[in-house]
Amino acid sequence: MAIDHQLAAELKSQGVHVTSFEQLINWGRSSSLWPLQFGLACCAIEMIAATMAKYDMARFGAEVFRPSPRQADLMIVAGTVTKKMAPQVVRLYNQMAEPKYVIAMGACAISGGPFKDGYNVLKGIDRFIPVDVVIPGCPPRPEALLEGLMTLRDKIAREKLMGEHRARHADPNGAASFPVPEYGPHDLEPAANRQIWNPQPLVREEGGGE
Amino acid sequence: MSVDVAGILQSIRAALPAAIVAMRTNPGPSNQHSLLVGNGALVEVLRFLRDRLEFDFLSNVSGVDWPDPKKADTIAVFGEGEETAPENGFLEVVYHLYSTSRRIGPLVVRARTADRGGNAKVPSVVSVYRSAEFQEREVFDLFGVVFTDHPDLRRILMWDEFADHPMRKDYVAPDDYEYEPTPHDAVLEKARRHYPAQS
Numbered sequence: 001m002a003i004d005h006q007l008a009a010e011l012k013s014q015g016v017h018v019t020s021f022e023q024l025i026n027w028g029r030s031s032s033l034w035p036l037q038f039g040l041a042c043c044a045i046e047m048i049a050a051t052m053a054k055y056d057m058a059r060f061g062a063e064v065f066r067p068s069p070r071q072a073d074l075m076i077v078a079g080t081v082t083k084k085m086a087p088q089v090v091r092l093y094n095q096m097a098e099p100k101y102v103i104a105m106g107a108c109a110i111s112g113g114p115f116k117d118g119y120n121v122l123k124g125i126d127r128f129i130p131v132d133v134v135i136p137g138c139p140p141r142p143e144a145l146l147e148g149l150m151t152l153r154d155k156i157a158r159e160k161l162m163g164e165h166r167a168r169h170a171d172p173n174g175a176a177s178f179p180v181p182e183y184g185p186h187d188l189e190p191a192a193n194r195q196i197w198n199p200q201p202l203v204r205e206e207g208g209g210e
Numbered sequence: 211m212s213v214d215v216a217g218i219l220q221s222i223r224a225a226l227p228a229a230i231v232a233m234r235t236n237p238g239p240s241n242q243h244s245l246l247v248g249n250g251a252l253v254e255v256l257r258f259l260r261d262r263l264e265f266d267f268l269s270n271v272s273g274v275d276w277p278d279p280k281k282a283d284t285i286a287v288f289g290e291g292e293e294t295a296p297e298n299g300f301l302e303v304v305y306h307l308y309s310t311s312r313r314i315g316p317l318v319v320r321a322r323t324a325d326r327g328g329n330a331k332v333p334s335v336v337s338v339y340r341s342a343e344f345q346e347r348e349v350f351d352l353f354g355v356v357f358t359d360h361p362d363l364r365r366i367l368m369w370d371e372f373a374d375h376p377m378r379k380d381y382v383a384p385d386d387y388e389y390e391p392t393p394h395d396a397v398l399e400k401a402r403r404h405y406p407a408q409s
Contacts, residue, residue: 185373
């Protein structure tokens with residue numbers, strides 16, 4: 001049931017706080033995101049810097065980096081995901097408890113970045129796990145990571161826990177884990193999870209790179 | 211400090227008369243000449259260099275793929291005719307030796323495989339330089355050079371199930387460029403295969 005915002009504001013001025021269970025849960029979740037403590041490349045250095053005194057990610061309740069996926073809510077994929085590392089990243093994601101969120105930090109985690117042309121680099125972690133927030137940059141500055149964190153907080157605050165458009169983790173039929181790719185003789189098998197990674201085909205003009 | 215390769219060649223020939231060793235001159239600005247050693251005597255030559263000439267540090271082991279031996283010969287000028295390049299291409303292993311006690315280096319030593327297929331073999335020098343172990347594994351992984359008598363010859367960078375050797379010239383990388391919103395240069399060429407031009 002929706003809350004009448006005018007009435008809620010009026011009650012608040014009188015010292016009565018009206019909220020919904022959904023808002024309360026989302027507020028709690030968004031205010032204490034515990035990231036999984038792992039870094040893959042230079043983006044991890046910026047991630048570490050974001051937790052330190054100068055940028056102080058603790059202001060947003062996300063400073064408690066957990067060394068175990070069982071205790072983490074947020075996976076910050078910070079760096080180049082090689083094809084050798086990709087199954088481990090997916091496995092760590094699968095081991096995280098719901099609700100769980102993923103931030104793809106930096107050009108490499110988004111698309112392969114400057115190493116896109118390499119035979120050994122996964123061209124975006126969104127090929128295997130669902131990504132909530134992408135942060136471009138090479139590497140993104142700590143401010144950008146904080147901005148990404150705020151974006152994720154906004155996204156969590158808007159999550160529906162019931163009804164047709166509820167969040168994946170609130171849906172009994174929603175997937176909690178995703179297939180871990182196997183090491184094949186030439187590439188990962190499969191090379192992408194087509195259930196979650198199905199980009200629109202791009203149409204381009206002759207000779208153009210745009 | 212540069213190395214007197216010609217003098218080293220003479221002392222190797224004096225000590226190991228059976229070894230096939232030739233000097234390959236490099237006329238470039240670096241003037242860095244190298245020793246091309248036959249596989250049969252590679253371990254003995256390196257042991258001699260380590261024990262007698264104090265090349266105590268193997269800095270680097272790298273691989274070179276020569277699918278066209280004619281190209282190899284334009285770079286590695288054959289001087290004294292002890293060994294000719296295999297006709298169907300070959301793989302080359304390059305060792306960079308330094309002497310920390312004499313403060314000279316690098317001494318470039320090269321060895322060649324007989325072909326690029328089943329006989330792509332070079333003797334392992336782990337028994338002389340322990341530091342070669344991981345480096346030879348890397349050359350095996352990326353070039354497919356089999357180091358005979360290596361204590362633990364497994365892939366080191368790619369996964370064990372991987373079948374290819376990515377640094378070979380004829381390696382074809384997997385084509386996963388289906389979705390390239392902003393391609394350019396090499397990636398653009400690969401992305402074009404997935405997006406036929408609009409008529």
